[in-house]
Amino acid sequence: MCTLEKRGNLFFLTLTGDDDHRFSLTLIESLIFALSQVKSQAVHGSALITTAHGKFFSNGFDLAWAQSAGSSSGAVDRLHHLVVSFKPVVSALLSLPMPTIATLPGHAAAAGFLLALSHDYVLMRRDRGVLYMSEVDIGLTLPDYFTALMRSKIGSASARRDILLAGRKVKGEEAVRMGIVDSAAHDSEEGVVEAAVRLGEQLVKRKWNGEVYAEIRKSLYPEICGVLGLVPKTVVASSKL
Secondary structure, eight states: OOEEEEETTEEEEEESSSSSSOOHHHHHHHHHHHHHHHHHHOOOTTTEEEESSSSSSEOOOOOOHHTTTTHHHHHHHHHHHHHHHHHHHHHHTTTOOOEEEEEESSHHHTTTHHHHHSSSSEOOOOSOOOOOOHHHHHHOOOOOHHHHHHHHHOOHHHHHIIIIIHHHHEEEEEEHTTTOOSBBBOOOOHHHHHHHHHHHHHHHHTTHHHHHHHHHHHHHOHHHHHHTTOOSOOOOOOOTT
């Protein structure tokens, strides 16, 4: 499932175990609860690092559970339930009152890729892991909030085409060149987590007002926030004024 740990002003949300961290309803509920705990404990100068054990960050939705429904219509209903259930995870991350860092020890596919993009910063390993949207290869359409987040976070139309329409598997250094991730100069799980901690510590030192930070983030990505129903406040005043 997942665990939440707090070290100083850094929160660590970890997908545990050596499997591929498929998003079941239980794991999605655990993520939503953990993010609510992070939000309730936030102070000025907090930051979140999300990572995972093993060779996967996440391989997306629990398709095996959906396919076990016993009929095509049942499978579609179960998949729709997963899609709807996962939407609050993206919403919680985009409205979280602190900087967020996705730390990928390995592959991030489909909804796992989306989870990574829901963070402010994404770090990958150089030696392992790809970003992959599998939907075109397995015959699934994309939910509206998936495409809205892709358009919001991946600026290049050709990169979006290659990822969404060609099912291109993107390794770390190429993802940096495409402007999708911030760093891929790490050769181990420990190395990428250490880099995330260094970045997190730098962000924590700024001691930003989290509510202001979240409102600026929401105004930066109006399309995805509109799809999610996240409406930026007109004015949030800092105590420094």
